[in-house]
Each structure stands twice: as structure tokens, then as C-alpha cells.
Amino acid sequence: MTHTWNRRRVAKIVIPLAAWLIGIIFVIPILYMVLTSLHAPQDAQTYPPSWGAPLTLDNYAGLFSSANPITPALINSVITSVISTLLVLVLAIPAAYALAIKPVRRWSDAMFFFLSTKMLPMVAGILPLYLFTTKVINMPDNVIILILIYTAMNLPIAVWMMRSFLVEVPTAIIEAASIDGASTFRILTRIVAPIAMPGVAATSLICFIFAWNEQLYAKVLTSVAAQTGPVYVNTLIQTEHAYLAELAAGATLISLPVLIAGFAAQDKLVQGLSLGAVK
Amino acid sequence: MAAVTPTSPAAAEPTGPTAGRPPTPYKKWGRESWKLRAPLLPALIFLIVVTQLPFVATLVMSFMSWSAQPDAPERSFAGLDNFKTVFTTPAYRTAVLNTIEMTVVVVGVSALLALGIALLLNHAFIGRGLVRTMMIAPFLIVPIAAAVFWGNGILMTGFGLVDGVLGQLGVPGAQDIAFLTDHPKLAIEIELIWQWTPFMMLILLAGLQSQDPEVLEAASIDGCNAWQTFVHMTLPHVRRYLELSIVLGTIFIVQNFDSVLGMTGGLNSTNIPFAVYETFYSAKDYGVASALGVVVVIGSLIIATFALRVVSSLLEEES
Numbered sequence: 091m092t093h094t095w096n097r098r099r100v101a102k103i104v105i106p107l108a109a110w111l112i113g114i115i116f117v118i119p120i121l122y123m124v125l126t127s128l129h130a131p132q133d134a135q136t137y138p139p140s141w142g143a144p145l146t147l148d149n150y151a152g153l154f155s156s157a158n159p160i161t162p163a164l165i166n167s168v169i170t171s172v173i174s175t176l177l178v179l180v181l182a183i184p185a186a187y188a189l190a191i192k193p194v195r196r197w198s199d200a201m202f203f204f205l206s207t208k209m210l211p212m213v214a215g216i217l218p219l220y221l222f223t224t225k226v227i228n229m230p231d232n233v234i235i236l237i238l239i240y241t242a243m244n245l246p247i248a249v250w251m252m253r254s255f256l257v258e259v260p261t262a263i264i265e266a267a268s269i270d271g272a273s274t275f276r277i278l279t280r281i282v283a284p285i286a287m288p289g290v291a292a293t294s295l296i297c298f299i300f301a302w303n304e305q306l307y308a309k310v311l312t313s314v315a316a317q318t319g320p321v322y323v324n325t326l327i328q329t330e331h332a333y334l335a336e337l338a339a340g341a342t343l344i345s346l347p348v349l350i351a352g353f354a355a356q357d358k359l360v361q362g363l364s365l366g367a368v369k
Numbered sequence: 370m371a372a373v374t375p376t377s378p379a380a381a382e383p384t385g386p387t388a389g390r391p392p393t394p395y396k397k398w399g400r401e402s403w404k405l406r407a408p409l410l411p412a413l414i415f416l417i418v419v420t421q422l423p424f425v426a427t428l429v430m431s432f433m434s435w436s437a438q439p440d441a442p443e444r445s446f447a448g449l450d451n452f453k454t455v456f457t458t459p460a461y462r463t464a465v466l467n468t469i470e471m472t473v474v475v476v477g478v479s480a481l482l483a484l485g486i487a488l489l490l491n492h493a494f495i496g497r498g499l500v501r502t503m504m505i506a507p508f509l510i511v512p513i514a515a516a517v518f519w520g521n522g523i524l525m526t527g528f529g530l531v532d533g534v535l536g537q538l539g540v541p542g543a544q545d546i547a548f549l550t551d552h553p554k555l556a557i558e559i560e561l562i563w564q565w566t567p568f569m570m571l572i573l574l575a576g577l578q579s580q581d582p583e584v585l586e587a588a589s590i591d592g593c594n595a596w597q598t599f600v601h602m603t604l605p606h607v608r609r610y611l612e613l614s615i616v617l618g619t620i621f622i623v624q625n626f627d628s629v630l631g632m633t634g635g636l637n638s639t640n641i642p643f644a645v646y647e648t649f650y651s652a653k654d655y656g657v658a659s660a661l662g663v664v665v666v667i668g669s670l671i672i673a674t675f676a677l678r679v680v681s682s683l684l685e686e687e688s
Binding site: 097101106110113114120122126134138139181182189192195198200203204206207208212213214215217221222241242274310323324326327337338340348349353356360361363 | 402404406407408409411412415416419420421422423424426430486489490492494495496497499500502504505506508509510511512513514517518519520521523527528534536537544563566567568571572574575595617620623624626627631641642645646649650655658659662666669670672673676677680681
């Protein structure tokens with residue numbers, strides 16, 4: 091018994107130490123990014139790194155006041171992420187209802203269809219969408235097309251997530267309401283929606299994050315007017331005057347909304363990311 | 370089943386018209402069935418239009434000779450020429466191999482690391498919530514932002530963090546270590562492992578926390594040591610969560626574009642998504658780009674077949 095006792099005591103010290111050490115290693119690149127963003131450009135690019143250089147917010151101010159300010163890109167990101175998330179909810183909630191509460195025949199086939207679209211790499215559809223927007227409808231550099239693509243990109247995940255939440259809604263209440271003559275719409279808005287609200291919140295968070303992060307389609311389908319935050323940050327490395335400090339400020343700034351939303355809803359994030367399979 | 374009374378909830382197959390709610394109160398294609406199906410249709414139609422039709426177009430274009438270069442010949446049917454180009458041009462073959470290599474390395478290392486970290490975080494200790502929050506953070510950095518900062522701030526020759534720290538530790542020649550040009554794939558792999566280990570760890574941690582603590586206690590009373598408990602109790606329980614995290618991780622890593630663009634710009638590290646982008650956006654060879662797209666779809670379908678099996682086992686368990 092003394093043998094296991096000692097091992098347990100060792101574990102009590104070693105496990106927290108190892109966990110803390112790994113946590114710190116994973117967070118260092120982010121802390122260094124924030125630190126770099128707060129250094130003057132000449133202090134950020136030294137060898138060895140100048141940890142203790144004076145701090146400044148000039149890089150952030152520069153992003154907003156330069157000849158090519160970040161503001162329109164941030165506005166485009168907010169518009170595309172928020173509107174596509176709302177569209178996803180409008181389409182996904184009724185679909186999830188049909189798959190969870192009053193399941194249609196062969197509901198699992200429909201579930202697999204949704205999931206399989208997620209497994210087809212987005213890059214394999216990009217060329218026709220590019221030709222369609224630039225040559226057929228002649229709407230290049232437009233946020234509308236991005237909104238539609240992000241809606242389609244997140245819809246399968248949202249259907250899966252919403253279904254996993256709607257399965258939890260007790261069907262007895264719905265059947266009672268149905269017998270009382272309530273319409274599908276009424277059941278959906280009055281009974282299902284309130285119970286499923288946490289699921290709606292989680293789904294919105296995930297869709298917002300993925301839409302906010304997307305860069306490939308945004309890069310190919312936009313140039314100036316509809317440019318989003320990720321595209322803007324990427325252009326910072328291509329311009330000649332690119333300073334590491336300015337780059338760090340841009341990277342930190344566009345990551346901030348996702349960091350805040352993600353930290354605020356950590357548990358929802360887990361369930362959402364695993365398509366609701368993990369409860 | 371024959372002995373089940375009509376009032377039992379287990380009576381899934383009613384024997385007569387009075388036996389509870391019949392399973393099919395509507396005709397297969399009747400009005401009622403369409404009423405049930407209607408809420409599903411907008412999502413299905415939208416997805417087919419925005420994701421499936423472009424794939425069909427890509428498939429058609431992959432059999433065409435179609436270049437947008439000013440001096441290119443007229444568009445025409447090309448048969449399998451584009452696919453031949455994909456498989457015989459060394460650069461494209463390399464892109465295929467790089468995609469496989471980077472996916473296997475990143476998903477493999479991330480899964481092992483994630484399992485280890487999830488096991489650590491499954492113990493109670495002071496500051497566990499804070500460590501969990503620190504672990505999640507890399508996943509919440511916008512991928513292209515993470516890639517450009519890893520490329521320019523951390524792994525850059527000279528003023529990058531890694532060279533700087535190695536130099537301060539007295540490693541000779543530290544200032545000249547060129548991760549991005551000498552080991553571009555390794556650099557991308559490190560960045561992707563950093564970004565995706567937290568994602569897998571979150572799923573595994575949720576799996577570990579759903580394990581019944583009494584089972585572990587019983588194992589301990591029965592005299593199992595930590596390793597035996599892990600292999601015979603924890604691992605079988607966590608297996609499907611591990612599979613799920615590997616499947617989802619693979620879906621994301623195969624499609625990775627941002628790390629290649631943001632860190633190396635494709636230098637000796639081109640993967641298929643990057644090759645598709647370059648071939649149609651810079652080289653403007655629409656036919657070959659489409660063929661590459663079809664190849665990555667076929668590869669993904671192979672992964673997906675396995676993936677769907679894993680997910681369907683999860684669904685079965687639920688119902």
C-alpha cells in the first residue's frame with residue numbers, strides 16, 4: 091500500500107506541473123504575437139528579440155489610419171459572418187426539425203448527405219463558382235456571393251448540431267400541441283425554439299467562427315471592395331513596407347472576436363465542433 | 370416481440386390498426402409525407418445548388434482543354450489528358466504526396482498529443498480551468514493570422530522567436546536556422562499541430578469526462594494498476610471519441626490552404642488545395658485545375674467512407 095501511496099503523491103505533483111508546462115508552451119506563440127503587436131516596428135525585428143522594449147498602441151492605430159485601413163475589411167467580415175450565420179439558422183432549424191422531431195423516412199440518409207457535402211473539399215468547387223461570379227453574373231468583388239458560399243459551407247454542421255439539440259426536446263409536448271391543432275410553424279416557434287435556444291446559440295457561434303476564419307474563397311472572389319479581415323492580414327505580408335509589428339497587430343485584431351466568443355462559450359464549442367456527437 | 374403488450378413503448382411494430390400509433394400514417398409520396406418533408410427541402414436544395422452543382426461543373430471541366438491564357442488554343446474536349454498531366458507532372462505528384470504526408474504527420478502527432486493532454490486535464494488540480502483555456506486558445510486564432518505570424522514572427526530566420534531563444538541559450542549558428550526554406554513541410558506541420566491539437570483534445574476530454582468514475586474505482590479496488598486501467602477501461606471507452614477527432618481533424622487538414630499560403634507560399638510544401646489555387650488563379654489552366662480538384666475529391670471520398678462508418682456507429686448508439 092505504501093508503494094501506491096507514493097506513486098499517487100508523485101502523480102499529484104507531476105500531473106499539474108506537466109499540464110501547466112504544456113499549456114504555457116501552447117499559449118506562448120499567442121502571447122508573443124500580442125507582445126510583438128505592442129512593440130515599435132524597429133523593436134519587433136531585432137536579434138535576439140527585445141522582450142523589454144517599451145509598449146505602444148501605434149501599430150493598432152496605424153491599421154486604422156494607414157492609406158489602406160483595416161476598417162472596411164472588418165466591416166465586410168462582420169457582414170458576411172453575421173448574415174451567413176443567420177441564413178444558416180433559417181435553413182438548418184426547419185431541416186433539423188424534420189430530422190429529429192418528426193423524422194422523415196430515411197432520415198439518416200439525409201443526415202449522411204449533409205455530412206458528405208462537408209467531406210468534399212471546398213477547393214474542388216471553387217473554379218466554377220469563380221467563373222460564375224466573374225463571367226456569368228458579372229458580380230466580382232461582392233460580399234453577397236461570399237455570404238451564400240459561407241451559408242452552404244456551414245449548413246451541414248449546423249443541421250447536425252441542431253438535430254442533436256432538437257432530439258432532446260420531449261416529443262410528448264409536441265404531440266399534445268399537435269392534437270390541439272397547433273400549426274407546424276406555431277409548434278416550432280412556441281415550443282421547440284425556446285427549448286432549443288442553447289443549441290441555436292452554440293450553432294451560431296460555430297458558424298460565425300468558421301465564416302470569420304475563411305480565407306481561400308474570400309481571397310479568390312474579392313479584391314478591394316469586398317475584402318475580408320483574413321484577406322487583409324494576408325496582404326500585409328505581401329506589401330513591401332510590411333513590418334512584423336504591424337502584421338502582429340493585424341493578426342491579433344482579427345483573432346480577437348473569435349478568442350472572446352470561444353472563451354465565453356467553451357463548453358458549447360466542444361459539443362459544436364464534434365457535430366453534437368459528444369455530449 | 371410477440372409477447373409485448375400494445376401499451377408498451379417497446380411495441381415498435383404494431384400488429385393491428387388499433388395497436389397504438391401506426392408507423393406509417395401517410396402514403397410514401399402522399400400529401401402528409403410532403404408536409405413532413407417540406408422543412409427539409411430548403412436546406413437540401415440550397416446545398417445542392419451551392420455545393421453539388423459546382424462539383425459537377427468541375428467534373429465536366431476536368432475533361433476539357435481549357436486555358437484562360439491569352440495565347441491558349443480554343444476550348445475543346447480533352448478526354449483524360451488533364452488527369453494524365455496531374456499524374457505525370459512531378460510538381461503535381463509532389464503536391465499529392467505532400468498532402469498525404471502532412472495530413473498523416475499532423476493528424477497522427479496531434480491525436481497522440483491530444484490524448485496525453487486530455488488525460489492530464491482529466492485530473493483535478495489547481496488552475497485546471499485556466500490551463501484548459503490556454504490549451505484552447507491556439508484553435509481560436511484565425512488560421513491565416515496564425516500562419517503569417519508563425520511564418521514571420523516565430524520561425525523566420527534571424528528575428529523569429531525560435532532563432533532568438535536558441536541564440537540566447539547559446540546554440541551556435543542559431544541566427545541562421547532557416548525553418549521556412551530548409552524545412553518548409555516541418556514548419557507547416559509544427560504550426561498545424563499547434564493549431565489542431567487543442568481541437569482534438571477538446572473532443573477527447575469530453576469523452577474522458579463521460580466515463581463513469583465508479584468503473585475506474587472498481588478497477589482500482591480490484592488491484593489494476595494505472596496502465597492496466599488505461600488499456601482495459603479508458604482506451605476502449607475513449608476509442609470512438611479518438612476516431613471522431615481523427616476523422617474530423619483529417620477533413621480539416623486535407624483541406625488546409627492557409628498555412629501553406631501564409632508560411633511558405635508553397636515553397637517545397639505545395640499541397641493539393643494550394644496546387645488547385647495556383648493552377649487556376651496564376652497559371653489559368655482551368656482543365657488541369659479541375660482534374661486536380663477531382664483527384665482531391667476522390668481521395669476525400671475514400672477518407673469519407675471510413676469517416677461515415679465511424680459517425681454511423683455514433684448515431685446507432687444514440688438511437
